[in-house]
Amino acid sequence: MTLTLTTAARVLAQIRFDRRTVALIIVLPCLLLGLIAWMFDGTPVLDQFGPMLVGLFPLIVMFLVTSVATLRERQSGTLERLMTTPLGKGDFVAGYALAFAGLALVQALVVVGFALLVGMDVAGPLWLVVVVALLDAVLGSCLGLAASALARSEFQAVQMMPAIIFPQLITCGLLMPRDEMPQVLEWLSRVFPLTYAVEAMQDLAAGAEWPDVAGAVGVIALFIVGAVTLGVATLRRRTA
Amino acid sequence: MVNNGGAVRVRGLDVERGGREVIAGLDVDVPTGQVVGLLGPSGSGKTTLMRAIVGVQDRTRGEVTVLGEPAGSPGLRRRVGYVTQAASVYTDLTVVQNLRYFARLAGLPAAGADAAVARAVDTVDLAGHEKQRVGTLSGGERSRVSLAAALVGDPELLVLDEPTVGLDPVLRRDLWRTFRGLAADGRSLLVSSHVMDEATQCGRLLLLRRGELVADTTPDELLAETGAPDAERAFLALIDRSEAAGTTTGEESR
Ligand SMILES: Nc1ncnc2c1ncn2[C@@H]1O[C@H](COP(=O)(O)OP(=O)(O)OP(=O)(O)O)[C@@H](O)[C@H]1O
Ligand SMILES: [Mg+2]
DSSP, X not given: OHHHHXXXXXXXXXXXXXXXHHHHHHHHHHHHHHHHHHHTTXXXXXXXXXXXXXXXXXXXXHHHHHHHHHHHHHHTSHHHHHTTSSOOHHHHHHHHHHHHHHHHHHHHHHHHHHHHHTTOOOSSOHHHHHHHHHHHHHHHHHHHHHHHTTOSSHHHHHHHHHHHHHHHHHHTTSSSOGGGSOHHHHHHHHTOHHHHHHHHHHHHHXXXXXXXXXXXXXXXXXXXXXXXXXHHHHOOSSBO | OOTTOOSEEEEEEEEEETTEEEEEEEEEEEOTTOEEEEEOOTTSSHHHHHHHHHTOBOSEEEEEEETTEETTOGGGTTTEEEXXXXXXXXXXXXXXXXXXXXXXXXXXXXXXXXXXXXHHHHHTTOTTOTTSBGGXXXXXHHHHHHHHHHHTTOOSEEEEESTTXXXXXXXXXXXXXXXXXHHHTTOEEEEEEXXXXXXXXXXXXXXXXXXXXXXXXXXXXHHHHHOOSSHHHHHHHHHHHHHHHHHHHHHHTO
16 A cells, blocks of 8 residues: 555656646646637537536546556566566556546546636536546546556557547447447447446536436446456566 | 575576577576676576566576575565666656655655665765756666665665666776675675676676576686686687587587
């Protein structure tokens, strides 16, 4: 546990040094959201899709940031060194997840705050939007962690995002309501975590309360646990 | 012998890398309380052997015992310090941030860590650079941070992969003095090197060629046996001799 916290603190210290990345992580989703608010000014589009975007941007950003961070750790030889220390594989993964969850919390608060500022109206409780956005970001970073184990180069790591996130984006109900999709794709969407993330946000936008989204939130939490487990399982102390 | 079997005992080690046997049937001992030099041409398997000893090398067969336990055992992780050939520290953290992290990983409490960090900084002669980011350090300074990160936990066995590459003669002399001091305190060190002059600083020498042990000797014995005037020429003589022997056995087996 101490080693998890120590590792989280170390990762945060690294991020804190990289001011531009921090600025990008926090400002970029706001900018994109602002663009949409401006484009659809005077229509209810922002109220409808705002919460979803508030959940999606952090997930994608965190996925990329985490997979690059762990790939760097692999290539710089620090991971090899860490694997000779008492640091557990779980400490490593949990340390990263914790550090990025901290960053994600700041991001979620700022992005939701900004969305309200540019006129997003959420029918459901606001704190739930923040909670789901935070969970989405943590899910993104845990998926990124697991995916980076499959990547052997920067090129591959960057491709992991379209490979893992895009199919989920396409089937999550954003492009087409899920009940209108071909049956097989509908089934597929059921096993993707993003579907539940988007569903929860859609429901919140439409005025759902905690009991209505508890199921979806539970599924997201399960996927986080699954991604962390996968991240730990794919980490190897011994390498060829 | 088994109980006091030294810091490292390797028997019949085979390692396969990239579909090739890079170490074949290696027997090696590192006695406790000594500096053992690991020498050999580039690609001879020095790094691979070290990785097997610290327990991060996959596809190994044979026996590798470290401080009485199988290599890579969880209990060893606090007792063994490893410095990789390329500096493996965080370039976006300061010297002290790096060292404090590795001190905490080695199990030092927050209070004790600071003193250990100060000591390690002193040992590698980086005083004045404590608050500097590692990414802005010179190459030699960076590799010293990497070395300090292993020293900070005061492990019983230090496995150092070319720790003095790119350092000036004064610093090299000081570091070797430190290594011998650590050995005198009962620590065991396995140090690989390309600089043959450094061989004379070691208590024992292991000479590796193509994943095989060519010699397990002392600096004095090496010079006496080869009749060479210095370590570098003695090394070349041994490699030449083993090359010739290798050719003969190659022909015999045909
Ligand atoms: N990841 C790898 N995959 C395949 N082959 C490898 C890998 N790493 C090393 N090798 C091969 O294993 C052999 C031994 O490599 P090793 O790094 O142990 O040599 P070394 O003695 O440390 O050399 P140097 O003095 O140049 O550091 C080399 O022939 C190398 O090409
Ligand atoms: Mg090497």
